[in-house]
Amino acid sequence: MHDVTLIVNGVPRHARVPARRLLSDFLRHDLGLTGTHVGCEHGVCGACTVLLDGRPVRACLTFAVSVSGQEVTTVEGLARDGELSPVQRAFAECHGLQCGFCTPGFLTTVTAFLRENPAPADDEAIEAVAGNLCRCTGYQNIVKSVHRAAELMAEEGP
Amino acid sequence: MKPPSFVYHAPATVAEAVEALAAAGADGKVLAGGQSLIPLMNMRLAAPGQLVDINHVAGLGEITAEAGGVRVGALARHAEVEASETAFAAQPLVRGALRLVAHPAVRNRGTTVGSIVHADPAAEMPAVLALLDGSVRVRGPEGERDIPAAEFFTGPMESSLRTGELAVSAFFPSTRGGTAIAEVARRHGDYAMAGVAALVAPDRARVACLSVGPVPVVVDVTSAEGDWKRAAHLVRERIEPEADIHATADYRRHLTGVLAERALREAADA
Numbered sequence: 001m002h003d004v005t006l007i008v009n010g011v012p013r014h015a016r017v018p019a020r021r022l023l024s025d026f027l028r029h030d031l032g033l034t035g036t037h038v039g040c041e042h043g044v045c046g047a048c049t050v051l052l053d054g055r056p057v058r059a060c061l062t063f064a065v066s067v068s069g070q071e072v073t074t075v076e077g078l079a080r081d082g083e084l085s086p087v088q089r090a091f092a093e094c095h096g097l098q099c100g101f102c103t104p105g106f107l108t109t110v111t112a113f114l115r116e117n118p119a120p121a122d123d124e125a126i127e128a129v130a131g132n133l134c135r136c137t138g139y140q141n142i143v144k145s146v147h148r149a150a151e152l153m154a155e156e157g158p
Numbered sequence: 159m160k161p162p163s164f165v166y167h168a169p170a171t172v173a174e175a176v177e178a179l180a181a182a183g184a185d186g187k188v189l190a191g192g193q194s195l196i197p198l199m200n201m202r203l204a205a206p207g208q209l210v211d212i213n214h215v216a217g218l219g220e221i222t223a224e225a226g227g228v229r230v231g232a233l234a235r236h237a238e239v240e241a242s243e244t245a246f247a248a249q250p251l252v253r254g255a256l257r258l259v260a261h262p263a264v265r266n267r268g269t270t271v272g273s274i275v276h277a278d279p280a281a282e283m284p285a286v287l288a289l290l291d292g293s294v295r296v297r298g299p300e301g302e303r304d305i306p307a308a309e310f311f312t313g314p315m316e317s318s319l320r321t322g323e324l325a326v327s328a329f330f331p332s333t334r335g336g337t338a339i340a341e342v343a344r345r346h347g348d349y350a351m352a353g354v355a356a357l358v359a360p361d362r363a364r365v366a367c368l369s370v371g372p373v374p375v376v377v378d379v380t381s382a383e384g385d386w387k388r389a390a391h392l393v394r395e396r397i398e399p400e401a402d403i404h405a406t407a408d409y410r411r412h413l414t415g416v417l418a419e420r421a422l423r424e425a426a427d428a
């Protein structure tokens with residue numbers, strides 16, 4: 001067993017887990033943060049995407065023990081003071097989700113993407129979500145949500 | 159879909175890592191980015207008894223310009239190598255190829271050296287290393303050695319790395335002339351059904367093909383003398399693709415020829 005401490009959404013969280021504990025299961029089972037969803041568990045679907053030191057990674061392809069001491073942002077950490085983030089609001093406004101299973105992965109991925117590219121072209125927005133699978137929406141409204149989130153962020157400033 | 163148990167080592171130095179690997183023997187496996195290893199473990203296709211996690215080893219993440227090329231450390235993530243101006247200045251093909259490797263979320267964690275050591279014949283970076291006649295520097299109980307790309311890849315997911323050895327860096331040589339890479343995948347970010355990296359210099363032209371053999375297949379097409387249709391024909395004759403769920407062998411052969419012509423033309427114009 002290994003002691004793992006992560007800064008999750010700004011708060012230090014600790015658990016004692018076996019080395020084989022995936023970051024996705026560490027968040028869900030050990031910390032009770034079930035916002036991070038687990039889809040394919042081999043890196044294809046992107047539902048488990050979280051931000052590790054600010055950059056999107058597959059939580060299901062990361063051992064918790066290996067990233068001990070680092071900062072993780074999950075979907076629970078996107079809202080500020082009870083208010084949804086611009087990316088979250090854009091997804092709600094544009095119907096960028098239906099069943100919602102894949103949504104946590106899209107939200108984290110898009111949040112990081114818009115930080116790097118605040119005004120993406122259409123093909124850039126499409127490429128940005130290409131690593132996340134959604135079986136409901138057909139992606140059209142997700143791409144709209146990316147553009148809408150960019151607008152909201154530009155309007156509201158940093 | 160949970161990985162099997164393993165004994166976990168987290169060495170702080172290369173010497174400690176080599177020691178742990180040597181002690182683990184055939185049961186040991188290196189964990190770097192884990193973007194190939196952890197899926198294999200989740201699907202129980204691999205079950206190493208001991209993992210040597212090199213993520214905490216200092217000094218392995220460097221990307222350094224050296225005489226005649228760029229050296230990429232074992233912990234340099236794909237995304238870092240892709241963004242590196244040092245790597246781009248020494249060999250622009252590295253960035254071009256990395257953009258085709260999976261998705262940003264995978265490139266943020268996966269390492270370029272890890273991808274090479276994984277030696278998947280469908281992967282881009284082994285083909286790039288083979289095209290450029292690069293090399294892999296490994297450290298083992300007997301010291302350090304450089305393995306040329308031509309001797310490194312020995313089969314699908316197999317390399318000439320010996321038990322107990324750690325790949326510490328890969329060297330991508332600079333080249334005179336132009337380079338390019340072209341591939342076709344079913345979906346953006348998937349492994350390609352076929353792909354070709356090309357190098358056209360004043361005195362030579364060659365390609366490295368992926369997904370059409372047990373290792374990256376390098377074909378010298380200097381004899382085509384700039385007739386890239388003829389070069390594509392030479393490539394089609396040399397490769398021995400296999401059929402799978404994604405494409406028939408004939409389609410792969412056809413596609414590889416088309417991509418070879420396209421990549422060579424682009425490299426010649428670069």
